[in-house]
Each structure stands twice: as C-alpha cells, then as structure tokens.
Amino acid sequence: MGLFKKRKDAIKRVKSKHIHEIICIYCFTNFGHEMVHFRASEALDIDGYRAEVDHVLDAYRAKLYMDSAGEIPVALNPDEFSEANKGYTNGVLSSLKDDNGRVLTRRLCPNCHNDITMGAGYEPSTIVSVVGIGQSMYLNSLVNTLKSVTSHNFGVFCAPASSTGPLVLTLSFADSAKPEISIAFLDMPGDDMADSGYMDIFAAHIRNSAGVIFLVDPLQFRSTQHRLQQLNRLEYDISALSEPTEMLGKLIEKFVPRQANGTSSIPVATVLTKSELLESLSYEGGYLRQSSRIFARFYHKGFYNLTESEIVNYEVDDFIQLVDPNFSNALKRRFERIGFFAVSAAGARLDEPLLWILHQLGIIDGFYESELR
Numbered sequence: 284m285g286l287f288k289k290r291k292d293a294i295k296r297v298k299s300k301h302i303h304e305i306i307c308i309y310c311f312t313n314f315g316h317e318m319v320h321f322r323a324s325e326a327l328d329i330d331g332y333r334a335e336v337d338h339v340l341d342a343y344r345a346k347l348y349m350d351s352a353g354e355i356p357v358a359l360n361p362d363e364f365s366e367a368n369k370g371y372t373n374g375v376l377s378s379l380k381d382d383n384g385r386v387l388t389r390r391l392c393p394n395c396h397n398d399i400t401m402g403a404g405y406e407p408s409t410i411v412s413v414v415g416i417g418q419s420m421y422l423n424s425l426v427n428t429l430k431s432v433t434s435h436n437f438g439v440f441c442a443p444a445s446s447t448g449p450l451v452l453t454l455s456f457a458d459s460a461k462p463e464i465s466i467a468f469l470d471m472p473g474d475d476m477a478d479s480g481y482m483d484i485f486a487a488h489i490r491n492s493a494g495v496i497f498l499v500d501p502l503q504f505r506s507t508q509h510r511l512q513q514l515n516r517l518e519y520d521i522s523a524l525s526e527p528t529e530m531l532g533k534l535i536e537k538f539v540p541r542q543a544n545g546t547s548s549i550p551v552a553t554v555l556t557k558s559e560l561l562e563s564l565s566y567e568g569g570y571l572r573q574s575s576r577i578f579a580r581f582y583h584k585g586f587y588n589l590t591e592s593e594i595v596n597y598e599v600d601d602f603i604q605l606v607d608p609n610f611s612n613a614l615k616r617r618f619e620r621i622g623f624f625a626v627s628a629a630g631a632r633l634d635e636p637l638l639w640i641l642h643q644l645g646i647i648d649g650f651y652e653s654e655l656r
Contacts, residue, residue: 302316302373302374302375302404302405303404303405303406303407303408304408305319305392305399305403305404305408306408306410306491307392307394307395307397307399308399308400308408308410308451308465308467309343309392309395309397309448309467310343310392310394310395310397311488311490311491312392312393312394312395314392314393314394316375316376316403316404317361317376318393319361319376319390319391319392319393319399319403319404320358320359320360320361320390320391320392320393320396321358321359321361321378321379321387321388321389321390321391322355322356322357322358322359322387322389322391322396322398323356323357323358323359323381323385323387324356324381324385324387324389325356326354326355326356326357327383329383331357331382332356332357332381332382332383333357334354334355334356334357335354335355335357336351336352336353336354336355337352337355337357337358337396339358339394339395339396340352340355340358340395340396340397342395343395343396343397343448344448347448349448358391358396359379359381359387360393361376361379364379364380364381367380368380368381370386372405373405375404375405376390376404377390390403397448400451400453400463400465401453401463402453402462402463402465403465406462406463407462408465408491409462409464409465409466409493409644409646410465410466410467410488410491410492410493411466411467411492411493411494411495411496411637411640412467412468412488412489412492412494412495412496413468413495413496413498414489414495414496414497414498415496415497415498415499415500415530415554416498416499416500416503416530416556417498417500417556417557418468418498420556420628421498421554421556421626421633422450422468424626424628424630424633425633425634425637426441426450426452427630428630428633428634429441429452429454429634429637432582432634433634433638436582436583436584436585437456437583437584437585437638437647438456438457438458439454439455439456439457440454440455440456440457441453441454442455450467450468451465451466451467451468452465452466452468453465453466454466461646461647462646464641464646466637467488492549493549493550493640493644494549494550494551494552494640494643494644495549495550495551495552496552496554496636496637496640497531497551497552497553497554498554498556499527499530499553499554499555499556500555500556500557501555501556501557501560501561502557502560503526503527503530504526504527504606504607504610505526505607506570506605506606506607507560507570507606510570526607526610527607527610528607528609528610528613531610531613531614531617532613545616545617546616546617546618546619547617547618547619548619548620549618549620550620550621550622550639550640550643550644551614551618551620551621551622552621552622552624552636552637552639552640553599553603553614553621553622553623553624554624554625554626554636555599555602555603555623555624555625555626556625556626556627556628557627557628558577558578558625558626558627558631558632559627559628559629561577561578561602561625562577562578562627570602570605570606571598571602575598576591576594576595576598577595577598577599577625577632578631579631580631580632581631581632581635583634583635583638586647586648586649586650587638587639587641587642587647587648587649587650588649588650588652589649589650589651590651590652590653591652592622592635592639592649595623595624595625595632595635596622596623596624597623598623598625599623599624599625600623603623620643622636622639622640622643624636624639
C-alpha cells in the first residue's frame with residue numbers, strides 16, 4: 284500500500300511565523316484571529332458586565348444534549364472596543380482591556396463561545412478524531428499513556444486544554460520547531476454515528492480532522508464470534524455490536540470528504556481493540572501466531588519505528604482480510620492512506636496509532652532500523 288516507503292531524509296519542517304486561520308475545535312467554524320471574543324474575568328454589578336446566560340454557548344451545548352452553563356461572566360466582542368484596548372502577540376489579537384481596565388486573555392470562538400486553544404492563530408490547527416466501538420475506554424487509556432510514556436519517549440508535554448464538550452488535549456513538544464497540537468476527542472460510539480442530534484457537529488469534526496483513529500472491536504467480526512462460540516468462551520455481550528462494514532459505511536457516507544476518484548486522502552489508523560482477546564484465541568489455533576508482534580510490548584522512542592510498525596501493519600491487515608474481506612476491501616477502496624494497528628486494554632501499543640498519524644503529518648520523524656545502524 285506504499286505506507287512505509289523508505290525515507291532516508293527526515294521530513295523538513297520550518298516553523299511558520301505567519302498568522303494562521305483559526306478552526307474552533309468545538310463547532311469547527313473557521314475565522315481570523317481578530318474575530319475572537321473574550322470572556323470577562325468576573326461578573327460585576329455594572330451594566331454590560333453582570334453575569335448572564337450565554338445563549339450562544341448554550342445553543343452549542345444543547346446540540347450535545349448538555350445542560351445550560353447557567354449565568355456566567357459575559358462574552359465581549361472586541362469590535363465594540365477601540366484599538367487602544369486591544370493587545371497583540373506576534374500580530375495575533377491576544378488580549379482585550381475592558382471598560383474597567385481589566386486585561387482579558389480568555390479567547391472565545393465567536394460562533395459558539397467555547398474557549399479556543401492557546402496556540403490558536405499562532406500555529407496551524409491539527410485535529411485528530413477518534414471514532415468507533417470502545418472509544419471512551421480507549422481514550423482514557425490513551426491519555427494515561429500519553430502522560431506517562433509518550434511524554435518521556437518524545438519529549439512532549441500533554442495537558443488537558445478543556446473538558447467542556449469534547450475532551451481537548453494539547454501536546455507541546457520540547458523541540459520548538461514542532462507545532463503545538465490540539466487533539467479534540469468527541470465521544471462518538473460507532474452505533475450512534477448517524478444520530479441526528481450529533482450529526483452536524485460530528486460531520487464537521489471529522490471533515491476538519493487531519494487524521495482519524497477508527498476503532499474496531501474484534502467481536503464485531505462474525506468469524507471471531509463463531510470461533511469463540513465454538514470454544515465456549517464467548518463471555519461478552521455482542522447484541523449491540525454492528526458489523527464493521529456497516530459502521531464504515533456511515534463514516535464514509537456522512538462524514539468523510541471524497542476526492543474526484545471517490546477516495547479520501549485523510550490518514551486513517553484502523554485499530555483492533557482487545558488484542559488480548561486475539562492473543563487468547565492464538566493459543567487455541569486461532570487466526571494469529573502466538574509469536575505475532577501484535578502481542579509484544581513495544582514503545583516508539585524519539586522517532587516512529589517504521590520497521591516495527593510495518594510488521595504490525597501487515598499482520599493486522601492479513602487478519603482483517605481473513606475474517607472480513609468485504610470490510611478490508613471497502614477500507615482500501617475509500618482511503619488512500621491506511622495504517623493497521625492492534626491495542627490492548629492492558630496498555631500495549633496504545634499510542635502507536637496516534638504516533639503514526641503524527642508521522643504521516645510530518646510532525647514526528649520515522650525511520651527504519653536499518654537506517655540507524
């Protein structure tokens with residue numbers, strides 16, 4: 284599939300000094316830095332500064348079936364203030380002095396009044412979506428891995444940027460030549476991907492993503508279900524699981540923009556969850572060898588290891604082709620850049636799909652082991 288073409292030279296990156304358009308990681312409106320609003324630092328008993336319901340913010344929250352934020356400090360539009368009240372950092376509007384002399388730095392999206400990230404306007408927006416079965420469990424484990432393992436291996440600081448609506452994490456590299464990355468995770472279970480209440484936000488979320496992590500539970504494959512039933516080891520409730528091809532169809536039809544040839548160029552990391560289940564099957568003459576690299580604990584350190592990743596890629600690809608060739612063929616027909624991965628609830632290889640996407644985007648380097656000898 285040409286995903287792991289050997290590259291002897293590291294990807295050349297130059298940190299942009301230009302002002303960048305902002306993409307809100309909540310409603311995905313595109314706007315210029317000068318259009319941001321600012322949240323007042325506190326509610327005052329003064330006209331124009333008293334706490335009130337922010338109807339713009341509440342309208343967004345209602346789309347996600349969230350409660351009202353209640354009465355909060357007001358949002359201020361910088362267009363209603365003189366230029367002398369505005370502060371800029373490297374050409375980007377970064378602060379606003381209110382009528383009481385308070386300097387406000389909490390910037391908001393003008394369309395939904397959610398907070399924008401600290402790097403918005405200074406760096407290009409990079410958004411990664413996580414969709415599919417087991418999203419919440421994977422997300423919790425991934426966050427822990429990013430903080431405890433990936434941060435050490437790649438010199439990166441991982442911090443929550445917001446917990447309102449989607450969870451937003453900010454990755455800041457010690458290497459200042461690498462851009463700060465905001466990763467917005469929406470809780471988008473595969474069986475609810477066509478829910479009309481979420482449709483507009485979810486659709487915009489994926490269409491504006493730089494990459495997608497697509498989670499697939501091995502129990503969605505009928506072949507895996509039958510094998511476990513034969514062994515009297517089907518201990519999971521599979522009644523609510525849709526087939527992977529059905530879930531993929533929703534993803535393609537509703538969310539992913541296509542090119543003229545009917546494919547999408549967005550990098551899609553297709554991830555088998557519950558690799559420990561596949562490991563147990565391997566001991567019963569299952570689909571994978573007991574020595575499969577899928578089950579090995581491996582960590583990418585300082586660079587994305589293309590040798591290791593290529594092995595796992597082809598093993599998972601072969602497994603999916605074996606248990607559900609229709610799903611495998613649909614993936615390859617609709618997406619130009621696919622990586623195959625397997626993760627376990629115990630923490631094995633949890634950050635690998637995200638690191639692959641960051642490598643595809645040129646944010647981290649990737650090398651074959653032979654290149655480093």
